Amino acid sequence: MPPIPVSAWLDPDWVRFIEGGVSITVASRDAANVPTLTKGYGCRALDGEHGVRILVVGSHSVELLRDIETGGAVAAVYSEVGTHRALQLKGSGARVEIPDAADRECARHYRESFSRNLAALGFAPxxxxxxFDYADDDLRVVAFVPSEAFLQTPGPRAGSKIGSAP
Amino acid sequence: MSATLNAIRACLDGVIPAVIATCAPDGTPNVAYASQVELVDCDHVALSFQFFNKTHANVLAHPLATVLVIHPQTAACYRLYLRFERTETEGALFQRMKARLAGIASHTGMSGVFRLLGADIYRVLRIERIDAQERRRQDAERNLLPAVRLLTQRIAAASAMDALFEQTLDGLGRQFGVEHAMLLLCDRAHTRLYTVASRGYAASGVGSEIPFGAGIVGVVAQYRTSIRINHKAAEYAYGHAVRESALGEGAADTLETAIPFPGLAEPGSQLAVPIEAGGELLGVLYAESAQDLRFSHDDEDALGAVAAALGVAVRALRDEADSEEAGEPAAPAAPAVGATPVTVRRYRRDNSIFLGDDYLIKGVAGAILWRLLSGYVRDGRVDYSNRELRLDPAIGLPDVVDNLEARLILLAKRLSERADWLGIDKTGRGRFRLRVTRPLRLVEQAAG
Incomplete structure (x- = not known):
C-alpha cells in the first residue's frame, strides 16, 4: 500500500504553512538516541511516496544526514517568526536525497519569502x-512521509496532536 | 570544545530563538522552540520549563538533548550537546530566569501564557560550530574594559560617600552611555531599599523606598543575583502594579511611599546588580533604558565589576565615618532671627516630618532629623559626629541604622530639594553641621 500523503490528513492551511516563509528545524537521533538537529532551508509537501521534502545544507548537517540514513527517525518544527504559530511533524523511514530542479527552486523561493518576513520584523540584511550563506550544490533533501502532526504554538494546547496518518 | 559558552553567549540572548531536540525512550525524536536558554556558568545552561511538554518528559527519561543557537549579529550557528541534570524551582537562578522570561513573554505577546515552572539545568558536553567556513568577523563590539577600569579607579579613589555616589552615576553615564540609573542601599533588617542617588529622571526620587522582593531591584536584593531583562516586563518595572502589590503586603505603614520612585514607567531594558562586600549585601545598582535589548552579557559583567568596587568603597567609607571621634564641641549657634518662624511637625508613629505643610520624609531619616532639630532648639547645637549620633538612644532606632553616612546623604539631598533654609553640610570625615536660617517651632504629634 502506498504511503498516505500529508495532504490527505493535514489541514490545507497547515500544508501551506509548512511550505511558506517560516523558520524550519529538522531533528533526528543516532543509534544511542543522541539527538541532533539542523536548520531547514525550504520545504515542499508532495503527494504520494514523495512526501515532505526539507532542504538542508549538507556541510552543516553531517551528523543529521548520517542519522537519517542509518535510522530514518525524523521530527521537523515549523514556526512563523513574529506570531510563534508553530507545527511539528514526525515520521520514520526518512531518506537523504540530492535536490532536483523543483527542490532548488523551492530553496530560492524560501530564501526570498523567509528574508522578506524577517526584514519586516527588523532583522538586519x-x-x-x-x-543564507551556503553553496547551492551543498543542499540536500531530507524526504519523509509524516505520520503525525503536533501543535507547537506556545500555550496550554502546545504539544497536542492535530493530525495523524489514518 | 571548539567554542566556549562564554564566547557564544550573545547567541543566548533570545534575539533568534533557540531550538531543542530530544529523544523519547522509543527512539522518536522531538524538536521544539526554547523560549529561554540562560547561561549558568562556564559549562552549564538552563532552559525554561513552562509546560509539562514532550521535551521535559523526554529528558526525564533520557537526559541527552541538543540545542541549536544562532548568533544575532553574524548568523553563525552552534550546536550545544547537553545532558540534563536537574530542575530548580526556586532560588537565585530561578528568579533571574523568571524575570527574563517576563520580558520575553511581553515582547512576544505571550504574557499570561509563559510562566516559569522550573529552570532545567543541563551540563554542556560539547559545542559545535556548524558552518564549515569561517565567516565574517563579529561586528566590532563595544569594549567595556576601558570604561570599567576608569570608573573603578575613580571609585577606589573616592574619599567621601556622597562624591562616590555621584561619580559612580556620572561614570555610568559618561563611560557606559547609561542614561537612566540609580543607586539604592538596603536597611540592616533586609526589608527595604532606599534610593540615595539617581541620574536621568525628572525628579531624583532620593529617599524613595522599595520593599525586598518587589520589582527587579527588590528581587535582586532578595536573591543577591544580577538580573537583566531585554524587553518590557511590567511585572518588574515600577509602575502602579508593583507598588500596589508591595503595599498590599502590609508594608504601607512604614514604607516611604510619598516620595515617588524615579524609574521609567515602561523600560525596554533593565539591568540590576547587587552591591556586596565581605559577604554583606549593601544595596543594588540599577540601570534601565527605553530601548529593548540595550544591555548585553558584557554590560552585566561590567556593571557587576563596578558594583564590586562600589561595595568595598561604600563599606570602607561607612565604617570610617562611624568610627571618627567627636570633635571639639563647637560654640552654640546663634538662633536664626528675623524671618517668619517655620513649624516643623513630627508624627511619632512613623517619624514622618513636615516642614510647614510640606511633607519631607519619614522613617530613619525622619528620626535623625528630628533629633538634630531638637538639639538645635534646646541647646543651639549644630555640630555633630556620626559616631555620637549612632550611639544616641534618643533616635531610638540604633539597630535599623545600617549606614548612617548614607542616610545623612539622603537626608541632605532631600532637604536641598525641599527647603532652602534648612540643610546638612559635611564639615569633615564623619562630621557634619546643621544649617538653619529661619526660626523654628517644633510640634510633636502622636497620631498620624
Missing amino acids: GLLAGY
Missing part, C-alpha cells in the same frame, strides 16, 4: 545574508 547582513544577518539574513549570513543565514
